[in-house]
Amino acid sequence: MESQSILIKNVTMPLSSTKRGSVLIENDLILEVGRDGRDHADVVIDGEGKVLIPGLVNTHTHLSMTLFRGIADDLPLGTWLEDYIWPVEAHLDGEHCYAGALLGALEMIRTGTTCCSDMYFFMDEIARALDESGLRGVICHGMIDTGIEEKRKNEIKETQRIIDKCHNTAEGRITVALGPHAPYTCSEELLRWSREKADQEGLQIHMHVSETKDEVQNVLESTQRRPFEYLDSLGLLGDDLLAAHGVWLSNDEISLIKERGVKLSHCPVSNMKLASGISPITELTRCDVCVSLGTDGAASNNNLDLFQEIKTATLLQKINQMDPTVLPARKVLEMATVDGARALGMENQIGTIEVGKKADLILVDMNAPHLTPPGNHMSHLVYSAGGSDVDTVICNGKILMQNKEILALDHVEVLSLAREAADDLLQRR
Numbered sequence: 037m038e039s040q041s042i043l044i045k046n047v048t049m050p051l052s053s054t055k056r057g058s059v060l061i062e063n064d065l066i067l068e069v070g071r072d073g074r075d076h077a078d079v080v081i082d083g084e085g086k087v088l089i090p091g092l093v094n095t096h097t098h099l100s101m102t103l104f105r106g107i108a109d110d111l112p113l114g115t116w117l118e119d120y121i122w123p124v125e126a127h128l129d130g131e132h133c134y135a136g137a138l139l140g141a142l143e144m145i146r147t148g149t150t151c152c153s154d155m156y157f158f159m160d161e162i163a164r165a166l167d168e169s170g171l172r173g174v175i176c177h178g179m180i181d182t183g184i185e186e187k188r189k190n191e192i193k194e195t196q197r198i199i200d201k202c203h204n205t206a207e208g209r210i211t212v213a214l215g216p217h218a219p220y221t222c223s224e225e226l227l228r229w230s231r232e233k234a235d236q237e238g239l240q241i242h243m244h245v246s247e248t249k250d251e252v253q254n255v256l257e258s259t260q261r262r263p264f265e266y267l268d269s270l271g272l273l274g275d276d277l278l279a280a281h282g283v284w285l286s287n288d289e290i291s292l293i294k295e296r297g298v299k300l301s302h303c304p305v306s307n308m309k310l311a312s313g314i315s316p317i318t319e320l321t322r323c324d325v326c327v328s329l330g331t332d333g334a335a336s337n338n339n340l341d342l343f344q345e346i347k348t349a350t351l352l353q354k355i356n357q358m359d360p361t362v363l364p365a366r367k368v369l370e371m372a373t374v375d376g377a378r379a380l381g382m383e384n385q386i387g388t389i390e391v392g393k394k395a396d397l398i399l400v401d402m403n404a405p406h407l408t409p410p411g412n413h414m415s416h417l418v419y420s421a422g423g424s425d426v427d428t429v430i431c432n433g434k435i436l437m438q439n440k441e442i443l444a445l446d447h448v449e450v451l452s453l454a455r456e457a458a459d460d461l462l463q464r465r
């Protein structure tokens with residue numbers, strides 16, 4: 037393969053130790069970060085008036101649920117799931133999932149996310165969409181057995197099929213994790229199997245834990261333990277576990293999470309929209325628990341713009357604590373970048389602008405009324421910018437969007453494919 041180099045020059049890098057200068061990319065890697073001076077590369081991007089930050093990492097998505105965007109809002113979680121989401125999901129096929137994932141990928145490129153951690157069904161179709169879009173992703177088949185042995189066998193078989201077909205594919209951009217859906221939808225046997233499999237094959241585990249008060253109550257009644265204590269009794273907690281939500285936590289559970297090195301995906305917009313509650317992120321980050329950010333599915337958000345998650349996360353903690361100093365701008369930006377990378381066990385590959393790391397980078401255009409005067413970049417990125425300010429997206433050394441023009445996918449085609457898939461799905465309801 038012919039080598040390809042990209043030089044981004046005259047750029048400000050608020051999250052890096054080199055605050056201003058240039059970045060040279062060769063193939064998939066960052067080759068140099070330093071002062072301006074060099075002028076030659078296959079592609080030269082002038083970063084004047086823009087800031088360069090690591091590509092954002094969205095650690096909890098259900099990409100295909102973009103097809104359900106807007107079909108049911110302002111409803112209690114039970115009604116939302118039972119009357120709207122599950123009846124539609126019952127008719128899903130691989131083509132729907134592919135179309136929805138492609139739409140999600142397009143939206144992520146538009147808004148500066150270069151890596152996601154996705155749990156859903158027909159995951160080989162999600163892998164296909166991620167592969168075509170040029171993005172990076174950790175995918176898992178969401179396993180639900182509700183204590184039924186036959187279901188368990190099928191879920192394990194499907195997980196194995198996805199591992200065999202998709203793990204370490206797309207030039208290494210796609211890896212597979214294990215996805216036991218939640219402590220209340222999986223049997224003890226399935227949870228134990230997930231731990232064993234993770235240990236054997238060095239795979240991550242991605243799971244919903246303690247999203248609602250009702251869930252904690254249910255787990256307490258059936259196991260006499262709170263969700264994280266129950267999972268610990270099965271040996272499930274470890275530094276390879278990414279727990280989504282973690283809203284309702286006791287102090288003992290916070291200690292357990294810290295001791296076991298469990299990583300969290302905080303999804304503030306989804307938690308607020310479904311009125312699930314407020315996760316104690318201030319306490320968790322104070323004791324150095326790794327907390328990353330996720331949008332959750334587009335049915336409960338309703339978009340995949342991680343900039344909205346960044347702003348919401350910090351505002352929600354400030355009002356919850358009645359303290360404007362908590363979760364400052366730098367910390368919440370780290371949650372969306374380097375802590376996201378840590379949450380996926382990928383901190384050696386992505387999450388910062390450093391020599392030797394994968395070239396997953398985004399340029400944000402600061403030449404806009406709401407980002408003027410240019411004084412404090414970190415503040416602008418958190419409190420005033422939105423995904424639509426993202427100008428250029430590079431993932432694995434490939435330019436997926438430049439000057440707000442999507443190069444990786446055909447915008448018109450993806451939208452029409454998604455509209456058709458959503459129509460087809462809703463007609464089957």
Ligand SMILES: [Zn+2]
Pocket residue numbers: 096098244280332333
């Ligand atoms: Zn979820």
